[in-house]
Amino acid sequence: MESRKQGIPLFSATCFLVGMLVVIQLWLLSASMEELAAGDVPPLARAAVASAILFAANFGLVRYVLAFDRRQRRSTGD
Amino acid sequence: MSDAKRVRLPRWREDFPVKWEDDHYVTRRELAKFLTLGSALLAGANAVVAVVGARRKPETYEPRRVASASAIAPGQSMLFRYPSDDDPCVLVRMRDGTLAAFSQVCTHLSCAVVYRPDEERLFCPCHNGAFACSGGHGGARPVAGPPERALPRIAIELRDDEVWALGVER
Numbered sequence: 343m344e345s346r347k348q349g350i351p352l353f354s355a356t357c358f359l360v361g362m363l364v365v366i367q368l369w370l371l372s373a374s375m376e377e378l379a380a381g382d383v384p385p386l387a388r389a390a391v392a393s394a395i396l397f398a399a400n401f402g403l404v405r406y407v408l409a410f411d412r413r414q415r416r417s418t419g420d
Numbered sequence: 421m422s423d424a425k426r427v428r429l430p431r432w433r434e435d436f437p438v439k440w441e442d443d444h445y446v447t448r449r450e451l452a453k454f455l456t457l458g459s460a461l462l463a464g465a466n467a468v469v470a471v472v473g474a475r476r477k478p479e480t481y482e483p484r485r486v487a488s489a490s491a492i493a494p495g496q497s498m499l500f501r502y503p504s505d506d507d508p509c510v511l512v513r514m515r516d517g518t519l520a521a522f523s524q525v526c527t528h529l530s531c532a533v534v535y536r537p538d539e540e541r542l543f544c545p546c547h548n549g550a551f552a553c554s555g556g557h558g559g560a561r562p563v564a565g566p567p568e569r570a571l572p573r574i575a576i577e578l579r580d581d582e583v584w585a586l587g588v589e590r
Contacts, residue, residue, distance in 0.1 A: 353448035360455040367462040374469045380527075380569055381590045383473040390463075390470035397456075397463035404456045411449060 349407075349414055356407045363396045370396075479503075481587040486511055489519065489581050495537035499524065502574055502585040508532060509574050511583060512553060514540055519583060520553055521574035522560050528567040542571060558589060 374389040481503045492498055497512040500521075508524040512535045522542060524532050531546035535553075542551040542560055549565030559570030575587040 350448065353452060357448055357451050357455065360452060360459065364455055364459050364462065367459060367466070371462055371466050371469070374466055378469055378473050383476065386470040386473040390466045393463045393466035397459045400456050400459040404452045407452060408449070 349411060352410060353407055356403050360400045360403055363400050367393050367396050479588070481585075483577075484585045486521070486576065486583040486585050489578055489583050492519070497535035497537075500585070503588060509585070510535055510542065511574075511576070512537075512542075514553060519576060519578070521576050521583075521585060522551070522553070523572040523574065523588070525571075526567060527562070527569040527571060528565070533571065 370389045370393050374386050377383075377385050484502055486500045486502070487498055492511065492513045494513050494515050494517050497510050500509050500511055501507055502509050509521055510524045510533065511519065511521045513519050515537060522533075526533050526544040526546065526549055528544065528547060528549050531544050533542040533544045533549075533551065536543045539550070540553050541563065542553060544550070544565065544567065547566050549567040550563050551560035551567065551571045552563045553560055559573045561570045562568060573589045574585050575589055577584050577586055
C-alpha cells in the first residue's frame with residue numbers, strides 16, 4: 343500500500359506539524375527569557391520540560407516518516 | 421532489485437533525483453530533518469535558560485539614604501537612583517500621606533514613568549501605560565496600556581525622618 347505518492351502528503355503533513363511545534367517552542371523560549379529577565383524563576387523549569395516534550399514529539403514524527411521513506415525506497419529499489 | 425545492484429547506486433542520486441515528484445519528496449525530507457534540528461536547538465536553549473535561572477544568586481542590596489521625608493508633601497514625588505546610579509526610581513507620597521517608592525523604568529519598553537497624584541498612578545507617556553501605586557506589597561501593578569508586568573517596588577524605611585532604600589521587590 344505504501345507508495346511515493348503516499349509519502350509526499352505524509353511528509354507535507356509532518357513538516358507542517360513539526361513546524362507548528364517549533365513555533366510553539368519559539369514562543370516558549372521567548373516567554374522563558376522574559377520571565378528570566380523579570381526574575382521569575384519557577385516557570386522556567388516547566389517551560390524547559392515542555393520544550394523537551396515537544397522536541398521528543400518532533401523527533402518521533404520525523405523518525406516515523408524517515409522509516410516510512412526507507413521502507414518505501416527499499417521496496418522500489420531507488 | 422537485488423542487494424548487489426542496490427549497493428552500486430551512488431548516494432548522491434538520492435539527493436539529486438531526476439523526476440520532479442522525487443525531487444519534491446527529497447525537499448520535504450530535508451525540511452523535516454532541518455526543523456527537527458531546530459527543535460533540538462530550541463529545547464537546548466530552553467534548558468540553558470532554566471539552568472541560568474536556577475543558578476542565579478539572590479540579589480543583595482546596600483541600604484541607601486534617599487531623602488528627608490518631610491521634604492515631600494502629599495501628592496508630590498521625587499526622583500532618586502537605587503540600587504545603582506543607573507537605576508532611576510521615583511519616591512511618591514500619596515494623598516493619604518503614605519510613602520512608596522518604585523522603579524521609574526516602565527516594564528513595557530523602558531520609558532520613564534511619572535507620578536500622577538490625581539489618579540494615584542504612575543503614568544508612562546510613551547504608550548499611555550499606567551501602574552497603580554496602592555497596595556503595600558509587590559510592585560505597582562499595571563492597570564492600563566500595554567505593560568503586563570508590575571513595576572518593581574523599592575523597599576523603604578523611615579529612620580528619623582530620613583527615607584532609606586533597603587532593597588528591590590520584584
